Amino acid sequence: MNEKTLQMRLGLGACLMALFLVFVAIPNWVAAPSNVPNIILSPLFWPYTLSAFTGLVGLGLIATSMRLPVTDETLNDPIDDLGPARMRMIGIAVIMLVSMFLFPRLGMVWTCMLAFLATAFLVKTRHPVTAVICAILIPLILYAFFAHVAGVAVPQGNFVRLP
Amino acid sequence: MSFIDSIAAGLTLVGNIESFLALALGVIIGVIGGAIPGMSATMAVALTLPFTFAMQPITGILLLLGVYKGGIFGGSIPAILIKTPGTPASSATILDGFPMAEKGEAGRALGMALWASCTADLISNLSLILFAGWLASFALSFGPPEFFTLILFSLTIIAGVSGDSLLRGALSALLGLLLATIGLDLVYGTNRFTFGDPNMMGGLNFIAVLIGLFAIPEVIAMVWHPTAHLGKTRQLGSSWVSFADYKKSFKSIVRGSFIGVFLGSIPGIGAAPAAFLSYSEARRKSPDKENFGKGEVEGVAASEAGNNGVAGATLIPLLALGVPGDVITAIIIGAFMIHGLQPGPMMFVMNTSIIYGLFIGLIVSSVFLFIFGSLAIRGFKYVADVPKRILVPAVLILCVYGVFAVNNNIFDIGVMFAMGWVGYLMMRCHIPAAPFLIAFILGPLLEDNFRQSMLMSGSDPAVLIRGPITWFFWGATALTVFAIIRAGIRATKGLKSSTHEVDLSSE
Numbered sequence: 001m002n003e004k005t006l007q008m009r010l011g012l013g014a015c016l017m018a019l020f021l022v023f024v025a026i027p028n029w030v031a032a033p034s035n036v037p038n039i040i041l042s043p044l045f046w047p048y049t050l051s052a053f054t055g056l057v058g059l060g061l062i063a064t065s066m067r068l069p070v071t072d073e074t075l076n077d078p079i080d081d082l083g084p085a086r087m088r089m090i091g092i093a094v095i096m097l098v099s100m101f102l103f104p105r106l107g108m109v110w111t112c113m114l115a116f117l118a119t120a121f122l123v124k125t126r127h128p129v130t131a132v133i134c135a136i137l138i139p140l141i142l143y144a145f146f147a148h149v150a151g152v153a154v155p156q157g158n159f160v161r162l163p
Numbered sequence: 164m165s166f167i168d169s170i171a172a173g174l175t176l177v178g179n180i181e182s183f184l185a186l187a188l189g190v191i192i193g194v195i196g197g198a199i200p201g202m203s204a205t206m207a208v209a210l211t212l213p214f215t216f217a218m219q220p221i222t223g224i225l226l227l228l229g230v231y232k233g234g235i236f237g238g239s240i241p242a243i244l245i246k247t248p249g250t251p252a253s254s255a256t257i258l259d260g261f262p263m264a265e266k267g268e269a270g271r272a273l274g275m276a277l278w279a280s281c282t283a284d285l286i287s288n289l290s291l292i293l294f295a296g297w298l299a300s301f302a303l304s305f306g307p308p309e310f311f312t313l314i315l316f317s318l319t320i321i322a323g324v325s326g327d328s329l330l331r332g333a334l335s336a337l338l339g340l341l342l343a344t345i346g347l348d349l350v351y352g353t354n355r356f357t358f359g360d361p362n363m364m365g366g367l368n369f370i371a372v373l374i375g376l377f378a379i380p381e382v383i384a385m386v387w388h389p390t391a392h393l394g395k396t397r398q399l400g401s402s403w404v405s406f407a408d409y410k411k412s413f414k415s416i417v418r419g420s421f422i423g424v425f426l427g428s429i430p431g432i433g434a435a436p437a438a439f440l441s442y443s444e445a446r447r448k449s450p451d452k453e454n455f456g457k458g459e460v461e462g463v464a465a466s467e468a469g470n471n472g473v474a475g476a477t478l479i480p481l482l483a484l485g486v487p488g489d490v491i492t493a494i495i496i497g498a499f500m501i502h503g504l505q506p507g508p509m510m511f512v513m514n515t516s517i518i519y520g521l522f523i524g525l526i527v528s529s530v531f532l533f534i535f536g537s538l539a540i541r542g543f544k545y546v547a548d549v550p551k552r553i554l555v556p557a558v559l560i561l562c563v564y565g566v567f568a569v570n571n572n573i574f575d576i577g578v579m580f581a582m583g584w585v586g587y588l589m590m591r592c593h594i595p596a597a598p599f600l601i602a603f604i605l606g607p608l609l610e611d612n613f614r615q616s617m618l619m620s621g622s623d624p625a626v627l628i629r630g631p632i633t634w635f636f637w638g639a640t641a642l643t644v645f646a647i648i649r650a651g652i653r654a655t656k657g658l659k660s661s662t663h664e665v666d667l668s669s670e
Contacts, residue, residue: 007328010592014334021341031353038622043348043355046610047341054337060330075593077391085387092386096580099563103573112560119382119556123389127550138557142564149217152568 001075007065014058021051091122107157112139173519176221185222186524189229190531194539196230197237197253204234204252206378208494210558212370213565220502221517225524227495228478232284232528234491235434235474236536239276239467244269252434252470255442259455259462266458270540274404275412275460276467277536281529283420283468287475288525290424295483295518296511305508307615308626312636314609317486318602319643329647332598335589339602340609342367349611350618362574369497370569371578372603374562376596377490379583382562384590385555404460412464415445419465423472427488428479434470434489441469475525481506482518486605490597493604501569 001009026047036042079085095118102111116135125131143162146152156162176182189211196207211230215223238253243260256276263272305313318336345356346366357363384391409416419441426437445465446455455462477488485507487493499506504514511518566579586596620626627633 006592007330010331010334010594025356029358030355032348033351033353036351038617040617040622041350041614043351043353047344047355050337050341050344054334054341057330057333057337061334064330076591077388079388088386088389089383092383093584096583100573100577100580103576108563108567112563115563116556116560119386119559120552123385123552123555125550125552127553130550130553131556134553134557138560139564142560145214146564146568151217153571154564154567155573 002071002073003075004065004068004070006075007061007068011058011061011063011065014054014061016058018051018055018058021054022048026051088122092119095119095122102157104155105157106159107161108155109139109143109162110157110160112142169515169519170523172516173521173523176516176520177225177524181219182222182225182520182524183527185218185226186229186528187531187535189226189231190233190528190535191229191539193230193233193235194237194240194532194535195233197234198240198539204231204238205490205494206381206558207234208491209370209374209377210561210565212494212498213568215498216501216568220499220504221520221524223502224495224498224517224521225528227498228521228525229528229531231491231495232471232474232525232532233535235471236277236280236284236467236532237539238470239280239463240273240540243272243276243463252438252473253466255438255466255469256463258442258466259457259459260466262456262458263460263463268458268460271404271408271460272463273540275408275463277533277540278404278409279412279416279419279464279467280471280536281533282416283423283471284474284529284532285526286417286420287424287427287472288522288529289475290428291475291478291482291525292522294428295479305632307612307619308629309632309636311609311612311616311627312633312640313484313486314605314612316636316640316643317480317605318609319640319647327593331592331594335594335596336598336602339599340606342372342599343603343606344610349607350614362572366607367578368566368569368572368575369500369604371566371575372582373494373497373600374566375579375582376586376589376600378558378562379579380586380590380596382555382559383583383587385551389552408460409464412461415441415449415461415465416468418444418448419468420472423469423474424476427473427476434473437473438466438469441472442466478521478525482510482521483508485510487601490600493600496604 026044030044030047032043039045095115099111099115102114106114113135116138117131120131120135121128143154147154147162192211193204193207196210197204208227208230211227215226218226235252239256239260242253242256243264260272260276263269343366345363347353347357347364348355354364419437422441422444423434423437426440427434442455442462442465445461446452449455449459449461451459451461473489477492480486480488481492481496485496485505487496496506504510504517562579563576566575567573569575589596589599616626617624628637
């Protein structure tokens with residue numbers, strides 16, 4: 001994607017977002033009392049103002065994109081393994097989602113150990129043994145610090161509980 | 164309380180081994196964090212923040228300030244050795260530092276970077292001590308309209324951190340302002356974008372948002388392209404900086420320090436412009452100007468003095484007005500708030516001992532920076548050897564623990580992950596993240612002060628121009644906006660003419 005295309009897409013995205021906010025999000029998800037004496041004191045005033053500015057910036061982005069020259073220069077470095085890269089992105093998203101599910105059930109320490117290992121192998125570490133050692137030690141050290149020094153109630157889960 | 168009494172109170176507060184250890188540890192963490200490309204001083208400060216929750220306020224804040232100071236210097240190490248600035252502020256150091264490394268003078272360049280950094284740091288700290296109190300006493304006469312105009316002016320700092328495109332910076336800031344509207348309304352207590360979830364009624368956690376924006380995108384970027392970081396580390400070489408080098412560069416160091424102090428005291432300008440301005444001034448004034456860019460030690464000194472001169476000065480608006488001078492001080496302001504302290508003019512009245520304790524700690528940090536910076540230069544090779552594909556999962560786990568520790572709430576970890584994807588998308592779309600964060604912090608303050616002004620005046624907008632302070636900030640905002648627009652027009656004209664030249668040459 002070149003600069004011109006990016007600027008145009010961002011502009012269109014900003015305009016669509018402004019329209020969505022004005023016509024859907026704010027009317028449905030912002031509550032305001034009916035007896036507000038002045039519009040500028042209403043809880044709706046600020047979100048509407050910001051939405052209007054977002055629309056204006058979107059129009060500005062579209063206008064500047066039209067003035068930009070068309071070039072072959074891409075903004076982001078190309079990647080050799082596009083398919084596997086996309087799979088890795090899905091992988092990290094799954095790690096995050098599964099971690100969120102496991103934190104209260106398995107406990108933060110064990111979940112973090114699994115997340116560390118999964119991430120290290122996802123980024124194709126060349127040091128698998130070091131990764132395994134770090135995956136065990138780092139969450140344990142952090143648990144020791146946060147639970148016993150900082151007094152944070154780190155979730156322990158339903159299975160193996162740490163002292 | 165007299166000046167001597169204040170100093171004594173500050174000394175009582177920081178004159179213990181715990182404070183000095185925190186400061187020393189902070190400098191070490193900062194130097195290492197700044198020296199690891201892709202980690203940056205900002206991320207180092209953000210990752211250290213959760214560890215300060217259990218500490219005494221002064222100890223925690225000193226730890227963060229140590230990380231900040233160390234991080235700014237640490238960024239110069241990879242800038243000189245591998246042409247990769249550890250922090251954006253070190254970009255100017257590459258210009259002469261890397262050519263020196265190529266000539267086998269990396270040790271000399273790093274030594275000069277350290278000496279210039281420590282000198283500038285000291286000058287910057289002294290400026291903070293001299294000016295912050297004066298500015299705070301002036302700010303005591305501020306009411307909601309004055310604060311509204313000040314924060315509006317502060318939002319113009321977004322121009323300084325927007326990078327290539329001001330419009331993208333503005334879009335980022337608007338997204339930050341919109342995100343800040345989540346939660347209960349400040350005046351009527353009604354829900355705004357909470358979707359009935361009690362976790363969202365207090366708004367999104369600031370720490371989760373900032374760690375999500377700055378640290379998680381690096382993890383995702385690593386997953387996208389795991390081998391993008393591979394590069395070479397250079398040797399230090401046998402030559403070392405001499406006193407003659409320092410003497411030769413002294414004028415440039417002092418000039419650069421004051422440039423840094425001046426630009427740092429204006430919220431949002433940041434260290435990178437100060438470093439480049441200092442560098443260009445040194446080149447303009449130097450008798451060896453033709454050597455600049457080819458490995459001139461004075462060039463390294465000037466750029467490092469410029470970026471380190473900013474470090475103390477950014478704390479002037481933070482302590483005196485409660486306005487963050489840059490992204491790192493925006494994180495540090497979070498530490499103040501978590502410890503129940505509100506930076507600003509009242510802090511000089513209510514928490515004098517903490518203010519003077521910080522001043523004393525900052526002076527000591529320059530000494531620690533010199534000691535640990537010298538060691539770091541020699542030890543960097545070992546730090547650089549930490550495989551990035553081990554470092555990145557470790558950062559992810561640190562972020563998880565750190566964000567959870569703020570409120571003991573797993574929901575915050577979800578916010579961090581979500582913001583991480585937002586930050587990554589912004590990174591891919593070249594939308595700067597700094598305006599987002601600054602707007603997210605300043606947004607509620609802006610709205611709150613605006614509505615308070617309207618309430619106290621019976622919705623009369625004239626209250627926003629009620630006195631000289633508001634006139635001053637309106638004028639400053641107008642001038643800054645004018646300068647931004649003019650710079651934008653010039654940049655567009657420059658782009659057009661260069662495109663035209665390219666077209667002609669291709670024909």
